[in-house]
Amino acid sequence: MMETxxxxxxxxxxxxxxxxxxxxxxxTIENVVNSIANLGxxxxxxxxxxxxxxxxxxxxxxxxxxxxxxxxxxxxAIQTGIxxxxxxxxxxxVTFDADGQHRVEDIKQVVAPLLSxxxxxxxxxRFIKGGDALDIPKTKALILQLAILFTKLTTGLKVTDTHNxxxxxxxxxxxxxxxxxxxxxxxxxxxxxxxRNAFRxxxxxxxxLYTEYSLSKGQKISNAFNIVWDSMMGxxx
Amino acid sequence: MKLIQPILIILLLSSLIVYFSYFxxxxxxxxxxxxxxxxxxxxxxxxxxxxxxxxxxxVDRGTDLIFYVFALTTIFCIILLxxxxxxxxxxxxxxxxxxxIKNASNKHF
Numbered sequence: 001m002m003e004t005x006x007x008x009x010x011x012x013x014x015x016x017x018x019x020x021x022x023x024x025x026x027x028t029i030e031n032v033v034n035s036i037a038n039l040g041x042x043x044x045x046x047x048x049x050x051x052x053x054x055x056x057x058x059x060x061x062x063x064x065x066x067x068x069x070x071x072x073x074x075x076x077a078i079q080t081g082i083x084x085x086x087x088x089x090x091x092x093x094v095t096f097d098a099d100g101q102h103r104v105e106d107i108k109q110v111v112a113p114l115l116s117x118x119x120x121x122x123x124x125x126r127f128i129k130g131g132d133a134l135d136i137p138k139t140k141a142l143i144l145q146l147a148i149l150f151t152k153l154t155t156g157l158k159v160t161d162t163h164n165x166x167x168x169x170x171x172x173x174x175x176x177x178x179x180x181x182x183x184x185x186x187x188x189x190x191x192x193x194x195x196r197n198a199f200r201x202x203x204x205x206x207x208x209l210y211t212e213y214s215l216s217k218g219q220k221i222s223n224a225f226n227i228v229w230d231s232m233m234g235x236x237x
Numbered sequence: 238m239k240l241i242q243p244i245l246i247i248l249l250l251s252s253l254i255v256y257f258s259y260f261x262x263x264x265x266x267x268x269x270x271x272x273x274x275x276x277x278x279x280x281x282x283x284x285x286x287x288x289x290x291x292x293x294x295x296v297d298r299g300t301d302l303i304f305y306v307f308a309l310t311t312i313f314c315i316i317l318l319x320x321x322x323x324x325x326x327x328x329x330x331x332x333x334x335x336x337x338i339k340n341a342s343n344k345h346f
Contacts, residue, residue: 046337055342064344066337072330080334084341182330233319 013040014062016111017090019081021074022098023048027213033058035104036096044084045098046077064088075186079179086175093174097165101214106206110168113202120173120199123159124166130205131161137215143224150228151188155195159203163187166206173199184223185230249309257316266317273310 018041022029029045036043037060044064047054049071058065066084068077078095085093092111096102102124110122126133127148133141144163151162167190169177176197181189194201256265280287280303287299296302338344 044341061343064341066341068333068337070333072333076330076334080337083334084338084344087338088344180327182326 011091011115014042015091016041017085017088017093018043018107019078019085019093019095020045020098021048021077021081022046022050022054023071024050025098026052028100029054029098030057032098032100033063036107037063039104039107041107042088042090044081046081048072048074048077073182074184075179075189076182078186082174086171090171092168092170094168095165099214100211101208102166103207103209106166109204109206110166113204114168114170118200119202120170121194121201122168123161123201123203124164124206125159125161125203126164126206126208127160128203128205132207133210134207135210136208137210147224151191155191157191157195159191161203162191164206164208173197181230181234183226183230185227188227188231253316257320269313
């Protein structure tokens with residue numbers, strides 16, 4: 001990928017779009033959105049068919065809310081958000097989880113490597129130096145390590161964290177990535193897309209906050225099998 | 238288990254995968270289904286031929302051969318259905334996505 005140098009500094013904060021997939025995150029969504037909105041970035045919350053629509057509770061000029069009329073899954077929600085942001089001429093697109101497990105200050109960290117035009121994609125990692133996974137349960141850490149191994153074997157990418165919701169893309173990279181895995185296998189699929197498009201990627205340390213809430217809402221460990229299954233069954237399309 | 242058996246299983250699975258990933262077409266799907274149907278009719282009219290064929294292939298009875306073919310046909314149909322469902326899910330996703338974008342709050346285009 002050589003054609004990325006349409007990026008001109010200085011960047012206006014509203015040209016960076018934060019995509020927040022959201023499914024029944026009533027407790028956290030407002031706080032997450034408000035704290036990001038204060039940075040001046042544009043935000044698109046993709047309400048993935050939540051029981052109580054998000055739209056009614058968020059009213060800010062730089063926050064857009066798209067609502068899936070039925071629940072499709074996080075992968076589908078991210079793809080919708082990316083498409084929406086691209087329609088608004090986003091320069092950079094950041095994916096950010098709605099459950100409060102990411103720190104707002106890490107947005108700057110994942111966008112920074114894109115500014116120079118040196119990279120197409122930046123992946124947040126909780127497992128490289130400087131990153132942190134506060135209070136991560138042991139079993140979850142183990143499953144994540146297995147996921148990383150699985151990714152290394154299937155894609156050959158040398159990444160240290162495969163299922164981190166905090167990532168940043170240039171508009172060009174985002175427009176080429178097609179997420180067809182509606183469910184949680186999209187995290188692996190994004191990596192496959194990075195490989196397929198030969199994107200220049202890097203990892204940057206981020207901190208994941210494991211709260212009682214994010215753990216109860218987050219991925220169940222047993223879902224790891226489903227993710228592997230979905231990824232493998234992708235060949236029968 | 239004879240050595241040939243695992244080899245056959247691997248060959249069969251990989252040919253299915255190759256077929257569904259690269260050579261898939263509605264025409265070929267239907268030709269395969271039609272061929273299996275014709276074979277079924279043939280086996281009904283000439284039941285002895287299945288036994289003769291079975292013996293040639295190293296399977297004891299014609300019934301067993303039919304059973305194996307039946308199993309393969311079932312697998313083929315399941316994968317066919319799976320891929321149809323996947324396709325219709327993809328279409329459904331596109332529709333839901335378009336509605337979401339169209340009805341978004343604050344959009345500027």
